Amino acid sequence: MENLSVKHISELNNLELLANQVVEGFITGMHKSPFHGFSVEFAEHRLYNNGESTKDIDWKLFAKTKKLFVKKYEEETNLRCHLIIDNSASMNYPIIENPTLENLSKISFSAIASAALLEILKRQRDAVGISIYSDEIDYYTPAKGSERHRRMILAQLELLLKSQSKATTNTYKALHEISEKTHRRSLIFLFTDMFQVSKNEKELFEALRHLKYNKHEVVLFHTFDGKLEYSLDFGGEPKKFVDVESGEEINLYVDSVQEKYKIEIEKYFNDLKLKCMQYKIAYVPVDIRKGFNEVLISYLISRKKFL
Numbered sequence: 001m002e003n004l005s006v007k008h009i010s011e012l013n014n015l016e017l018l019a020n021q022v023v024e025g026f027i028t029g030m031h032k033s034p035f036h037g038f039s040v041e042f043a044e045h046r047l048y049n050n051g052e053s054t055k056d057i058d059w060k061l062f063a064k065t066k067k068l069f070v071k072k073y074e075e076e077t078n079l080r081c082h083l084i085i086d087n088s089a090s091m092n093y094p095i096i097e098n099p100t101l102e103n104l105s106k107i108s109f110s111a112i113a114s115a116a117l118l119e120i121l122k123r124q125r126d127a128v129g130i131s132i133y134s135d136e137i138d139y140y141t142p143a144k145g146s147e148r149h150r151r152m153i154l155a156q157l158e159l160l161l162k163s164q165s166k167a168t169t170n171t172y173k174a175l176h177e178i179s180e181k182t183h184r185r186s187l188i189f190l191f192t193d194m195f196q197v198s199k200n201e202k203e204l205f206e207a208l209r210h211l212k213y214n215k216h217e218v219v220l221f222h223t224f225d226g227k228l229e230y231s232l233d234f235g236g237e238p239k240k241f242v243d244v245e246s247g248e249e250i251n252l253y254v255d256s257v258q259e260k261y262k263i264e265i266e267k268y269f270n271d272l273k274l275k276c277m278q279y280k281i282a283y284v285p286v287d288i289r290k291g292f293n294e295v296l297i298s299y300l301i302s303r304k305k306f307l
Contacts, residue, residue, distance in 0.1 A: 006099040006108050006161055015158045019115035022101075023123075026116070026296045079126040079307060080143040082182055083114050083153075086192035087160060088134040088169035089244040094225055102289065106223045109288040110191035111160035113221070113295045117189065118157070120299065122150055129182075130156060133174035134167035140178070143186060168245045169196040175207035182211075187306045188218045189299070193229075194272065195245070201275075209279045217306045219282040219298055222272060226287035230269075232261050 006018075048057055048068035056070045091107040099108055114130070121128045129143035130153050139156055141149070171192055182188070188211055196204060211218045227233045234254045242249050269285060276283035284298045 006101075006104065006112070015112070015115050015161065016119070016154055018112060019119045022112065022116040022292050023119045023296070026293055029293065079124070079303060080184055080186040081117070081121055081126055081128045082143055082178075082186045082188045083117065083128065083130045084175070084178060084188065084190040084192075085110050085114060085130070085132050085160065086134070086169065086171060086190075087132050087138060087163055087165050087167070088195075089166050090169060090193055090195045091223070092163060092165055093244055094228055101291070104288055106193055106225065106288055107163050107165070108161055109286075109292075110221075110223060111157045111163075113286075113292050114189075114191065115154060115157050116292055116296060117299055118150060118153060120296065122147075124303075128153065129186075131174070131178045131181075132156060132160070133170070133178075134165055135170045137174055137177055140181060142181070143184070166244075171196050172203055172207045176210055179207075179210040179213055182216065183214060185215045186217075187302055188216050189221060190218065191221045191223055193223050201271075205275050205279065208276075208281060212279060212281070217282075217302055219284060219302050220272075220276060221295060221298070222269075222283065222285045223288055224285065226289050230265055230287070232258050232265075 048054075048070045052070065058069050061067075061069050085107075087107055091110065092105050094105055096103055096105055096108075099105070101112075104112070118128060125145065127143040127145040128150065129141050130139065131137060132139040141153065169192075171194070175190075190208075190211070194204070208218070208220065224230055232254055236253070236255055238251060238253050240249060240251050273283045273285075282298065282302060284294060286294055
């Protein structure tokens with residue numbers, strides 16, 4: 001796909017167009033992958049069950065796929081999806097002057113990925129809600145399926161593309177509040193870098209576990225920059241590192257700590273994965289430099305399990 005300036009797209013209010021391109025590219029790739037049977041081309045269909053009436057079978061689709069699908073009607077859809085996005089200062093890292101789809105901040109990546117999910121949910125005729133938080137809940141709306149509601153969510157995602165939040169993270173407080181608001185069983189997707197120094201890991205996971213109440217299915221998209229945050233690839237020159245939320249500074253030669261850092265970061269990621277497995281939360285580490293397919297595939301797998 002041609003590199004597109006996120007700033008340019010947001011100014012033209014074309015996040016919807018960008019999301020469409022991401023989804024169409026994903027669908028094209030699906031035809032060549034083991035996930036072909038999940039394809040969102042079948043958004044308005046369900047598999048035919050033996051003994052059912054044949055009047056609603058889509059014979060044109062049968063000619064293409066050699067499988068029997070029955071046309072779905074809007075009232076048959078029962079999935080509710082809720083997107084949760086961390087918009088704290090750390091999610092605005094790295095700061096990119098001329099962003100492209102391959103070169104994004106974590107918050108821009110999360111906004112575009114969420115817009116792509118919104119596009120697929122529209123095709124599936126599923127209801128969607130969204131929560132955006134930093135040190136408090138900045139925006140919340142419950143799951144609905146109307147076009148007006150979808151466009152309202154899209155407008156909030158467009159604002160995130162222009163976000164320069166300097167707020168600290170309060171994932172712990174936000175997730176507890178969102179859990180209390182989300183009563184009806186939902187498929188929940190959380191985009192966060194899991195940075196919150198004011199709470200220990202145990203408390204953060206208690207908040208995550210709260211999301212599992214009311215039989216919600218929870219997917220944690222752990223967003224990170226694979227080059228800078230995971231590999232600590234800053235070159236050999238001495239650098240000053242500044243915590244974007246606390247303002248703390250440290251000067252160091254990256255080469256002197258890189259080996260130990262790699263051991264610690266791998267341990268941290270593995271601990272997150274194991275803890276999520278313990279709480280039956282789907283853990284998906286998402287390198288923002290590697291595109292959106294991991295997010296969209298996770299949605300399709302989770303949706304199948306949920307329904």
